Amino acid sequence: MATPQIDLSAPAAVPPWRLALWQFMKSPSGVAGAWMLVLIILVAVVGPSLYPVDPLDLVGAPFMPPDADAWFGTDYLGRDVLAGLIYGGRATLAVGAAAALITIAIGLVVGAVSGFFGGAIDAGLVKITEFFQILPPLLFAMVLVTLFGPKLTTITLAIGGVSWTSVARLTRAEFMRLRDLDFVKASRAAGASSANLILLVLLPNALPAVIVSATLAIGVAILFEGGLSFLGLGDPNVMSWGLMLGQNRNYILDAWWAVMFPGAAIFLAVLAISLVGDGLNDAINPRLRRRS
Numbered sequence: 001m002a003t004p005q006i007d008l009s010a011p012a013a014v015p016p017w018r019l020a021l022w023q024f025m026k027s028p029s030g031v032a033g034a035w036m037l038v039l040i041i042l043v044a045v046v047g048p049s050l051y052p053v054d055p056l057d058l059v060g061a062p063f064m065p066p067d068a069d070a071w072f073g074t075d076y077l078g079r080d081v082l083a084g085l086i087y088g089g090r091a092t093l094a095v096g097a098a099a100a101l102i103t104i105a106i107g108l109v110v111g112a113v114s115g116f117f118g119g120a121i122d123a124g125l126v127k128i129t130e131f132f133q134i135l136p137p138l139l140f141a142m143v144l145v146t147l148f149g150p151k152l153t154t155i156t157l158a159i160g161g162v163s164w165t166s167v168a169r170l171t172r173a174e175f176m177r178l179r180d181l182d183f184v185k186a187s188r189a190a191g192a193s194s195a196n197l198i199l200l201v202l203l204p205n206a207l208p209a210v211i212v213s214a215t216l217a218i219g220v221a222i223l224f225e226g227g228l229s230f231l232g233l234g235d236p237n238v239m240s241w242g243l244m245l246g247q248n249r250n251y252i253l254d255a256w257w258a259v260m261f262p263g264a265a266i267f268l269a270v271l272a273i274s275l276v277g278d279g280l281n282d283a284i285n286p287r288l289r290r291r292s
Helices: 016-025 028-050 081-117 119-134 137-148 152-162 165-178 182-189 194-230 241-251 257-284 286-291
Strands: none
Touching: 016 028, 016 257, 028 081, 028 257, 081 119, 081 152, 081 165, 081 194, 081 241, 081 257, 119 165, 137 152, 137 194, 152 194, 165 194, 182 194, 194 241, 194 257, 241 257
16 A cells, blocks of 8 residues: 655645644654653653652662662662652653643743733833843742742742743744734734634744743753752652752762762653754744755
8 A cells, every 4th residue: 555645735735733743753853852752751650560669768778789679779868769760750750841831821921912912011021021031040949949948839830930931032922923914914803802813813823833942841840850959959758850869969979870860861851852842843843844
């Protein structure tokens, strides 16, 4: 049976999502990143049932090197490093995804309102965005976590609350580009309200660029969580990759495995997300699609 071919010269013949998926599948790095990310998620979801060791339990002597009893060794308290990696992946990925959702939500609202209405509203929201943009994000997040306590919820809200400015500026630029186009003027002339124009007309056309930004925001949030935990501001009651790094950082010369393995996990997760983001950018960007 002949393999069906997609005619890129007539993009209206197929749904846009199929064109984007086909373009994404042409990106070796994007596909590799997607498979890597799927594997990491599967380990975090299915791993605890296959390796039922509590990551907070003491399973042996401190600083046991990797062996048959503890495949990835133990940390400074005698906790199983492999169990920490498996269970910690859940918390780290959850923080990354939740913080990215907060980032996108705030950025979309601020950018959409600013870019659509313009004038004094735009000027005021731009000033607010610039104020948050000049603040050192990690330092601001450290202040928030210190004030409200190193809880996983607080960490997630802090990361999302300091990372939204780039999304807001991107959304504002897209709305300013789209708001004066003919199809928007036609919808306005037909009596569409401002809310309908923002949600049903402009937002769907601005989403492609925002989707790529949202993907990369997950990786940024994971790095933020790792940075906060490395500085001792992680939630001590919830195992995460960043917490493993932070608690074992002083013993890297005595037990390299307790630092290297969680560090490698963070690196691979962020790398996979970045590769997926690059692949999505190639797939969604119409200029790259026409050039391929």
